Amino acid sequence: MIRAKGFGWRHAGRKAWAVRGLDLRVERGERVLLLGPSGAGKSTLLAGLAGLLAADSGEREGTVEVDGRVGIVFQDPETQLVMARAGDDVAFGLENHGVPAAEIWPRVDAALARVGFPYGRDRSTAALSGGEQQRLALAGALALRPEVLLLDEPTANLDPAGADLVRTALREAVDPGTTVVLVEHRVAEALPLVDRVVVLDPGGGLRADGPPDEVFAAHGDRLAEEGVWVPGREVPPRRASAPPGDALLSAERATIRDRLAAVDLLVRAGEALAILGPNGTGKSTLALLLGGLLKPDGGRITATPALAGADAATPPHRWRAPALARRIGSVFQDPEHQFVTSTVYDELALGPRRTGVPEAAVASTVDELLARLRLDRLAGANPYTLSGGEARRLSVATALAAAPALLVLDEPTFGQDRRTWIELVDLLAGLREEGRGIVTVTHDPAFVTALADRTVHL
Numbered sequence: 472m473i474r475a476k477g478f479g480w481r482h483a484g485r486k487a488w489a490v491r492g493l494d495l496r497v498e499r500g501e502r503v504l505l506l507g508p509s510g511a512g513k514s515t516l517l518a519g520l521a522g523l524l525a526a527d528s529g530e531r532e533g534t535v536e537v538d539g540r541v542g543i544v545f546q547d548p549e550t551q552l553v554m555a556r557a558g559d560d561v562a563f564g565l566e567n568h569g570v571p572a573a574e575i576w577p578r579v580d581a582a583l584a585r586v587g588f589p590y591g592r593d594r595s596t597a598a599l600s601g602g603e604q605q606r607l608a609l610a611g612a613l614a615l616r617p618e619v620l621l622l623d624e625p626t627a628n629l630d631p632a633g634a635d636l637v638r639t640a641l642r643e644a645v646d647p648g649t650t651v652v653l654v655e656h657r658v659a660e661a662l663p664l665v666d667r668v669v670v671l672d673p674g675g676g677l678r679a680d681g682p683p684d685e686v687f688a689a690h691g692d693r694l695a696e697e698g699v700w701v702p703g704r705e706v707p708p709r710r711a712s713a714p715p716g717d718a719l720l721s722a723e724r725a726t727i728r729d730r731l732a733a734v735d736l737l738v739r740a741g742e743a744l745a746i747l748g749p750n751g752t753g754k755s756t757l758a759l760l761l762g763g764l765l766k767p768d769g770g771r772i773t774a775t776p777a778l779a780g781a782d783a784a785t786p787p788h789r790w791r792a793p794a795l796a797r798r799i800g801s802v803f804q805d806p807e808h809q810f811v812t813s814t815v816y817d818e819l820a821l822g823p824r825r826t827g828v829p830e831a832a833v834a835s836t837v838d839e840l841l842a843r844l845r846l847d848r849l850a851g852a853n854p855y856t857l858s859g860g861e862a863r864r865l866s867v868a869t870a871l872a873a874a875p876a877l878l879v880l881d882e883p884t885f886g887q888d889r890r891t892w893i894e895l896v897d898l899l900a901g902l903r904e905e906g907r908g909i910v911t912v913t914h915d916p917a918f919v920t921a922l923a924d925r926t927v928h929l
Contacts, residue, residue, distance in 0.1 A: 472650040473497035477533030489515040492675035507671035508698035509860030539618025548604035558592025582614035585644035601750035602633025659702040698888030709900035716740035717777040724770030743909040748929035762801035763787030800870030804881040806862040810854040822873040859886035877908040
């Protein structure tokens with residue numbers, strides 16, 4: 472079904488190849504888990520298999536051949552839904568493929584039933600949880616009856632319950648003869664869905680290829696060192712060495728109509744606070760409130776003098792941008808929503824420059840962050856050409872660039888391999904030791920176990 476011969480791709484403006492020298496053959500009906508460290512080229516390979524690498528957006532080597540129709544499901548379900556009603560969204564692809572009108576709605580209904588979609592055709596796509604959105608996106612792909620189904624971290628943005636629903640849908644809805652290539656960082660949970668593991672080598676070609684048990688038995692230790700989430704290898708927790716410090720910020724019955732129920736919350740220096748809860752409970756909205764990026768409809772967000780000095784009487788959403796950046800750094804759930812320049816270096820320099828830092832100090836800060844978050848080789852790259860894990864690390868680095876006393880992060884470990892995940896946890900633990908406040912919205916139970924001093928459930 473799939474044959475790659477010497478395949479390589481380099482994004483426009485990049486020196487390094489995203490993937491190179493790849494020889495791969497996948498037979499009809501195989502279920503392949505595609506692994507590799509962040510930046511090894513997994514998403515690029517899937518884009519190549521789906522025909523989504525435009526000739527004018529980079530340089531190609533070798534060939535990729537796919538025998539049959541291809542369906543693809545991406546990481547973020549919201550980016551895949553194009554219609555206001557669920558049934559119309561599934562029908563959209565069928566209409567574009569010229570399927571006869573009489574066949575469309577029976578195929579829509581059959582696809583919705585196969586993925587366990589809990590509503591009818593008229594359900595608003597805006598009213599769906601993350602797990603429901605992803606099942607709808609999967610239904611849209613399956614309705615086209617693809618011979619090859621590509622899945623790029625389909626559970627990455629979901630809470631554990633939503634992720635289980637999507638994996639159940641994949642297990643029960645995909646025809647036995649369909650070839651599946653799955654990219655997934657949650658390796659242990661993905662293994663029941665696959666019969667073969669392929670590991671990309673960041674330097675080019677394949678690191679390993681074979682049945683899961685054999686690959687992990689022969690290469691498990693090395694793969695774990697290189698960043699692959701090999702099952703059974705736990706990460707030790709990073710506990711705080713001192714009790715929390717002064718209060719920095721508080722939420723008092725803070726609410727946003729139809730998005731967040733009233734919340735009471737205290738954020739303290741030298742403490743890592745994790746905000747948990749199912750998709751749709753308002754966790755990201757609360758992060759925006761705490762970050763001073765949203766005004767509450769009711770209640771209030773109050774900063775203490777320890778955070779805001781003389782501005783403590785003014786709510787954070789009314790602070791001037793340079794003052795906000797110096798005090799609170801925000802990392803959004805979607806990294807690309809906060810990129811505003813054309814290079815990684817300029818993205819990191821923007822915050823310090825806006826706050827009046829001398830240029831020599833800006834350069835020192837940027838160089839340190841590039842090295843600390845393994846982005847130094849990407850300093851001249853366009854942020855929008857980064858892998859998901861690289862983009863997440865850049866978004867964290869931009870928030871750190873102005874050295875804020877409080878850091879608010881929405882899904883900070885999204886898209887990270889094991890190595891960069893550990894480095895990110897170590898980085899945040901170090902900031903906590905320096906006395907900074909850390910607030911994380913997360914669906915990652917391992918991250919909570921490793922770092923959180925306190926949890927709040929919405």
